[in-house]
Amino acid sequence: xxxxxxxxxxxxxxxxxxxxxxxxxxxxxxxxxxxxxxxxxxxxxxxxxxxxxxxxxxxxxxxxxxxxxxxxxxxxxxxxxxxxxxxxxxxxxxxxxxxxxxxxxxxxxxxxxxxxxxxxxxxxxxxxxxxxxxxxxxxxxxxxxxxxxxxxxxxxxxxxxxxxxxxxxxxxxxxxxxxxxxxxxxxxxxxxxxxxxxxxxxxxxxxxxxxxxxxxxxxxxxxxxxxxxxxxxxxxxxxxxxxxxxxxxxxxxxxxxxxxxxxxxxxxxxxxxxxxxxxxxxxxxxxxxxxxxxxxxxxxxxxxxxxxxxxxxxxxxxxxxxxxxxxxxxxxxxxxxxxxxxxxxxxxxxxxxxxxxxxxxxxxxxxxxxxxxxxxxxxxxxxxxxxxxxxxxxxxxxxxxxxxxxxxxxxxxxxxxxxxxxxxxxxxxxxxxxxxxxxxxxxxxxxxxxxxxxxxxxxxxxxxxxxxxxxxxxxxx
Amino acid sequence: xxxxxxxxxxxxxxxxxxxxxxxxxxxxxxxxxxxxxxxxxxxxxxxxxxxxxxxxxxxxxxxxxxxxxxxxxxxxxxxxxxxxxxxxxxxxxxxxxxxxxxxxxxxxxxxxxxxxxxxxxxxxxxxxxxxxxxxxxxxxxxxxxxxxxxxxxxxxxxxxxxxxxxxxxxxxxxxxxxxxxxxxxxxxxxxxxxxxxxxxxxxxxxxxxxxxxxxxxxxxxxxxxxxxxxxxxxxxxxxxxxxxxxxxxxxxxxxxxxxxxxxxxxxxxxxxxxxxxxxxxxxxxxxxxxxxxxxxxxxxxxxxxxxxxxxxxxxxxxxxxxxxxxxxxxxxxxxxxxxxxxxxxxxxxxxxxxxxxxxxxxxxxxxxxxxxxxxxxxxxxxxxxxxxxxxxxxxxxxxxxxxxxxxxxxxxxxxxxxxxxxxxxxxxxxxxxxxxxxxxxxxxxxxxxxxxxxxxxxxxxxxxxxxxxxxxxxxxx
Numbered sequence: 001x002x003x004x005x006x007x008x009x010x011x012x013x014x015x016x017x018x019x020x021x022x023x024x025x026x027x028x029x030x031x032x033x034x035x036x037x038x039x040x041x042x043x044x045x046x047x048x049x050x051x052x053x054x055x056x057x058x059x060x061x062x063x064x065x066x067x068x069x070x071x072x073x074x075x076x077x078x079x080x081x082x083x084x085x086x087x088x089x090x091x092x093x094x095x096x097x098x099x100x101x102x103x104x105x106x107x108x109x110x111x112x113x114x115x116x117x118x119x120x121x122x123x124x125x126x127x128x129x130x131x132x133x134x135x136x137x138x139x140x141x142x143x144x145x146x147x148x149x150x151x152x153x154x155x156x157x158x159x160x161x162x163x164x165x166x167x168x169x170x171x172x173x174x175x176x177x178x179x180x181x182x183x184x185x186x187x188x189x190x191x192x193x194x195x196x197x198x199x200x201x202x203x204x205x206x207x208x209x210x211x212x213x214x215x216x217x218x219x220x221x222x223x224x225x226x227x228x229x230x231x232x233x234x235x236x237x238x239x240x241x242x243x244x245x246x247x248x249x250x251x252x253x254x255x256x257x258x259x260x261x262x263x264x265x266x267x268x269x270x271x272x273x274x275x276x277x278x279x280x281x282x283x284x285x286x287x288x289x290x291x292x293x294x295x296x297x298x299x300x301x302x303x304x305x306x307x308x309x310x311x312x313x314x315x316x317x318x319x320x321x322x323x324x325x326x327x328x329x330x331x332x333x334x335x336x337x338x339x340x341x342x343x344x345x346x347x348x349x350x351x352x353x354x355x356x357x358x359x360x361x362x363x364x365x366x367x368x369x370x371x372x373x374x375x376x377x378x379x380x381x382x383x384x385x386x387x388x389x390x391x392x393x394x395x396x397x398x399x400x401x402x403x404x405x406x407x408x409x410x411x412x413x414x415x416x417x418x419x420x421x422x423x424x425x426x427x428x429x430x431x432x433x434x435x436x437x438x439x440x441x442x443x444x445x446x447x448x449x450x451x452x453x454x455x456x457x458x459x460x461x462x463x464x465x466x467x468x469x470x471x472x473x474x475x476x477x
Numbered sequence: 478x479x480x481x482x483x484x485x486x487x488x489x490x491x492x493x494x495x496x497x498x499x500x501x502x503x504x505x506x507x508x509x510x511x512x513x514x515x516x517x518x519x520x521x522x523x524x525x526x527x528x529x530x531x532x533x534x535x536x537x538x539x540x541x542x543x544x545x546x547x548x549x550x551x552x553x554x555x556x557x558x559x560x561x562x563x564x565x566x567x568x569x570x571x572x573x574x575x576x577x578x579x580x581x582x583x584x585x586x587x588x589x590x591x592x593x594x595x596x597x598x599x600x601x602x603x604x605x606x607x608x609x610x611x612x613x614x615x616x617x618x619x620x621x622x623x624x625x626x627x628x629x630x631x632x633x634x635x636x637x638x639x640x641x642x643x644x645x646x647x648x649x650x651x652x653x654x655x656x657x658x659x660x661x662x663x664x665x666x667x668x669x670x671x672x673x674x675x676x677x678x679x680x681x682x683x684x685x686x687x688x689x690x691x692x693x694x695x696x697x698x699x700x701x702x703x704x705x706x707x708x709x710x711x712x713x714x715x716x717x718x719x720x721x722x723x724x725x726x727x728x729x730x731x732x733x734x735x736x737x738x739x740x741x742x743x744x745x746x747x748x749x750x751x752x753x754x755x756x757x758x759x760x761x762x763x764x765x766x767x768x769x770x771x772x773x774x775x776x777x778x779x780x781x782x783x784x785x786x787x788x789x790x791x792x793x794x795x796x797x798x799x800x801x802x803x804x805x806x807x808x809x810x811x812x813x814x815x816x817x818x819x820x821x822x823x824x825x826x827x828x829x830x831x832x833x834x835x836x837x838x839x840x841x842x843x844x845x846x847x848x849x850x851x852x853x854x855x856x857x858x859x860x861x862x863x864x865x866x867x868x869x870x871x872x873x874x875x876x877x878x879x880x881x882x883x884x885x886x887x888x889x890x891x892x893x894x895x896x897x898x899x900x901x902x903x904x905x906x907x908x909x910x911x912x913x914x915x916x917x918x919x920x921x922x923x924x925x926x927x928x929x930x931x932x933x934x935x936x937x938x939x940x941x942x943x944x945x946x947x948x949x950x951x952x953x954x
Contacts, residue, residue: 106718107834151667162665178926187864188639188830189904190628190678191919192911192949195930197674201667218725241583248695248770249726293725297774353665357584387664427666434669442668449655453672453938460937461930472669 007064008044011090014056018096021045030074030091031083034141038079038436041087042069047096051171051179051210054092058208059177061090067469068092070204072114072146075138077351078435080150080203084470094145097210100124108216109168109185114145114209121214130216133160137335145209151201153431158386159252159289160217162431163200169213170196174206175462185213198457203433204468206461221295223252224288224302225327228309228318229280233360233385236284239314240386243286246305250294253287254386261337261382268340275330276317284315284385285334337382338391346396346403348410350417354426356388362424363390369420370394374413389430392417418445434472443474484541485521488567491533495573498522507551507568508560511618515556515913518564519546524573528648528656528687531569535685536654538567544946545569547681549591549623552615554828555912557627557680561947571622574687577601585693586645586662591622591686598691607693610637614812622686628678630908635863636729636766637694639908640677646690647673651683652939662690675934680910681945683938698772700729701765701779702804705786705795706757710837710862713761716791717863720763723782727771730764731863738814738859745817752807753794761792761862762811764804814859815868823873823880825887827894831903833865839901840867846897847871851890866907869894895922911949920951 001009012020021027022044032039043066048054061068067089071081083089098115105128112121118132118139125132136142136154146152148170152163160166168185182196199207230236236256243251259281266272276283288305290298302320309315321327341347354362363381370379376397381390394413396405418428422445434442443451451474458465458473478486489497498504499521509516520543525531538545544566548558560566575592582605589598595609595616602609613619613631623629625647629640637643645662659673676684707713713733720728736758743749753760765782767775779797786792798804818824831839840858847856853874858867871890873882895905899922911919920928928951935942935950 104834107832151671153665153667157665162667164671174926174930178929180926180930181924182927184832184902186830186902186904186907187833188630188634188861188866188907190630190639190906190908190910191904191923193679193683193931193934194628194641194674194677195927195934197671198934200671202670206670218722245695246770248768291725293723353663355584355661356664357581384665389665425661425663427663427668429667430663430665431667433667446668447658449651449657450659450672452655453651453657454670456937457670457672457675457934460933 003064004043007060007066010060011044011046011057014060015046015048015053019047019049019053027091030071030093033079033082034075038082040083040085042083042089042091043087045091045093047093049096051173054173054208054210055177055179057092058173058175061466062176062464065464065466066090067466068208069468070094070145070149070208072143073117073138073141075141076146076150076435077432078437080433080435080468080471081146082436089469092208094143094210101211103128105130109213110216111183111211111213112144113211114143116144118142118144118147125216126219129219131219132166132214133217134163134166144212144214148200148209148212149202149204150433153389155253155255155384157384158254159249164197166214167196167200167212168215170199170209171211172199172207172209175464175467180207183211183213203435203472205458205472206467208467218291220289221292222290222298223327224298225321225330226286226302226306226318227275227321227330228284228286228315229276229278229282230284230315231281233282233363235314236282236385237360239284239309242309242312242314243305246308247288247301250288250290250298250301251286252289253285255285255334255383256385257283257334257337257382258380260378261341261380262333264340264344265333265336268343269332269336272329272333275319278317280316285330341380341393341395344395345398346400346405346410347393348406348414350392350414351430351432352392352417352421352426352428353387353389353430354421354424356386358424359385359388359390362426366392366417366420370413370417373416374409377413415441436471439470439472439474443477446474480541481520484537484543487537488521488523488534491537492523492525492530496524496526496530504568507548507570510556510559511552515559517560517562519560519566519568520564522568522570524570526573528650531650531685531687532654532656534569535650535652538943539653539941542941542943543567544943545685546945547571547622547626547685549620550594550615550618552618553623553627553912554909555906555914557910557912557945557948558623559913566946569685571620571687578688580605582607586690587693588660588688588690589621590688591620593621595619595621595624602693603696606696608696609643609691610694611640611643621689621691625677625686625689626679626681627910630866632730632732632861634861635731636726641674643691644673644677644689645692647676647686648688649676649684649686652941652944657684660688660690680912680949682935682949683944685944695768695770697766698769699767699775700804701775702798702807703763703779703783703795704752704798704807705761705763705792706753706755706759707761707792708758710759710840712791713759713862714837716761716786719786719789719791720782723785724765724778727765727767727775727778728763729766730762732762732811732860733862734760734811734814734859735857737855738818738857739810741817741821742810742813745820746809746813749806749810752796755794757793762807818857818870818872821872822875823877823882823887824870825883825891827869827891828907828909829869829894829898829903829905830864830866830907831898831901833863835901836862836865836867839903843869843894843897847890847894850893851886854890892918913948916947916949916951920954923951
């Protein structure tokens with residue numbers, strides 16, 4: 001038997017029929033990322049049912065030097081869960097490990113296995129009149145393991161932080177198959193390095209997250225959604241500071257979108273209409289939210305916010321959603337920007353952040369910078385102003401050929417945008433991660449000291465480079 | 478010239494007269510920790526004035542293989558800033574680096590050098606009607622660098638988290654002298670491993686923190702302090718859950734103390750008196766606090782909390798401090814427990830945590846466990862119930878000799894307590910860190926997988942073991 005045959009025989013014995021397959025038809029759906037931008041090969045698909053099985057499998061992989069590509073819902077944005085072309089790796093699906101091990105409503109803690117889907121977590125929390133505050137578009141497929149491994153963001157980060165802030169404890173399998181067991185949540189623990197922080201956001205390159213304990217919050221009892229029109233991102237930033245002052249912890253979301261994006265959405269979504277009478281250079285969506293303790297005060301708070309914003313001359317026009325259906329319509333206008341822009345033609349998208357205080361200045365400078373350097377393109381920034389995180393899209397000139405344009409001009413534009421962001425002290429990946437999509441850009445633009453630290457830590461914890469090779473950590477040049 | 482002479486000559490040239498001294502009189506105060514429990518020797522005291530100087534000095538140390546013991550206010554609890562007896566190391570004081578580099582009131586961010594004293598930070602924030610939410614007894618000497626390196630706690634952790642939660646960005650010098658520059662705060666950044674998390678709480682073993690960007694909060698506008706008497710820690714836990722439900726984010730502190738501790742304080746502090754008429758097995762101090770946005774609602778909230786707690790039978794008796802002077806008196810009773818217990822005779826103290834949900838059960842079991850295993854001792858637990866963190870003191874039998882008892886029986890008791898805590902899934906260091914005090918206990922009781930990870934990371938980032946050797950990271954056995 002070859003080494004590969006020996007490995008597969010042992011893995012098959014370990015995991016059984018449900019746990020291991022080499023059937024190309026069964027592998028096929030998982031070898032390409034959901035947006036169809038990356039695809040690869042794998043020698044097998046492993047679907048262990050327990051942490052002990054993941055551990056034993058990893059020991060086997062270490063023995064036979066077989067690389068492992070962990071995968072959750074396969075809904076990542078950066079190709080972090082797609083294997084390379086070599087076919088040397090196994091694809092390790094965590095989807096079978098989907099038990100909720102424990103839910104403690106009094107302590108507001110839930111312990112989930114890695115394969116639990118975000119929507120399932122939301123539903124489990126809701127049963128106890130609690131909520132898990134992180135949510136995003138892919139909630140129907142994204143898994144807890146994937147969300148932790150990518151430190152996922154979403155629209156609620158402003159108030160509640162990204163996935164990192166929700167994680168109280170972690171269980172993970174390391175490169176040698178040993179189990180890192182730090183699931184028990186201690187609010188205070190000062191026994192040295194906080195190793196779980198290393199695993200969060202490491203995209204499976206340092207360990208395979210198998211379970212986590214997450215914090216829950218009291219369920220929302222009420223929300224108020226405001227829409228404002230104003231003249232600039234600078235004005236939007238003033239409105240943000242004002243909203244923080246008036247609404248404090250009730251401020252749950254603060255999204256901006258330019259005139260062009262709103263027009264694109266209105267043209268794209270049948271029956272949609274603008275919340276305001278006239279058109280404005282910039283639009284802001286503000287969400288205030290409160291649990292039972294603060295719900296009574298919320299309508300007044302929203303009204304006060306609106307009135308004081310008018311008085312202070314912070315908005316050109318503004319309105320409050322009259323009911324929940326209208327609030328949903330406001331959010332739909334925000335959520336449909338990406339599809340609406342895509343319908344207009346080819347585009348390259350950038351998930352970037354700069355310091356919140358510099359965001360207005362950045363957008364004001366970067367948009368004309370890009371448009372003048374690449375004639376006939378249109379640059380559009382929208383998204384999470386409160387987090388200093390905008391999605392920066394550059395739309396192709398009319399007549400550009402989809403597929404071709406992104407691979408040529410689009411690539412040059414992305415490099416230009418990443419250069420700009422780096423000059424502004426920002427990040428080339430605010431929330432989507434690095435994966436294989438941005439690994440080389442991180443190598444090109446990352447701080448050499450931090451890259452050296454990353455490589456040293458990666459080598460220390462995975463000396464054989466078995467965990468998700470080719471992702472995240474740029475090689476030495 | 479010997480190597481040491483060459484090193485000192487080069488360091489002296491680099492740092493100048495104010496920056497380097499070998500004068501034993503100038504060194505002496507810093508060679509012993511403030512509680513006099515650890516002392517050591519150093520070949521020199523370096524006091525660089527800038528990050529560039531720290532970097533150049535560290536390069537020199539790397540070249541000559543000179544170990545470095547970083548020191549802030551020398552107010553740590555675990556001997557983490559005291560050199561060993563060999564005299565091979567230099568003591569690196571960060572106290573001269575005490576500039577506030579930037580304060581941005583709108584963004585609520587402050588960038589401090591490592592030597593800024595906590596109280597100075599509090600005062601700088603107050604000028605802008607802001608506050609830094611972490612505070613502790615040593616605030617007049619503790620420095621930002623030390624607080625970050627030890628991930629310090631305090632009485633406000635319940636609401637605001639420990640030091641880790643306040644840090645937005647870090648600047649640090651690594652073992653090879655390179656500068657880790659991640660001071661610019663990005664609310665969202667997913668470019669791989671969050672390396673600053675490794676430096677926080679690493680007690681100077683992975684890098685020397687030279688500056689940090691910290692978050693600030695709106696200043697407090699009002700507070701309400703409640704005192705309750707009840708029968709058990711279980712009852713206190715019910716009151717905690719009730720308080721979280723009623724007061725939500727306004728709940729700022731929740732401290733417990735047993736009858737014995739209160740009696741000791743009342744005997745120890747002249748003129749002090751109990752807030753309640755009768756004596757109760759357990760006492761609880763609750764602090765509610767609000768900024769300007771929530772101040773109006775606070776008195777009602779406190780009243781509601783009190784009334785509903787009575788109605789639900791959660792307290793035997795309770796009262797609200799009538800004014801700020803009385804609130805201070807309530808807090809004094811809590812803050813004087815440690816000195817009052819010390820006045821009673823020798824004792825060993827343990828800074829431990831267990832999962833919040835298990836704290837009541839732990840105290841109920843551990844106190845008789847210890848007292849029956851070590852006859853005539855008295856075990857006392859008090860402190861931060863809301864964080865699952867109690868200070869667990871064991872008082873010596875009458876007649877025990879101070880100094881002698883701690884080193885013999887006291888040591889056996891500590892090992893017993895640490896064993897217990899470990900069995901309960903807790904931490905042998907909730908907030909004071911490991912330093913040299915608990916390094917061997919961590920080696921004895923720590924999870925072997927996590928110890929191996931710590932050693933691997935330490936070796937990867939400091940292969941010459943130059944950064945604070947002998948602290949925190951237990952050697953292989």
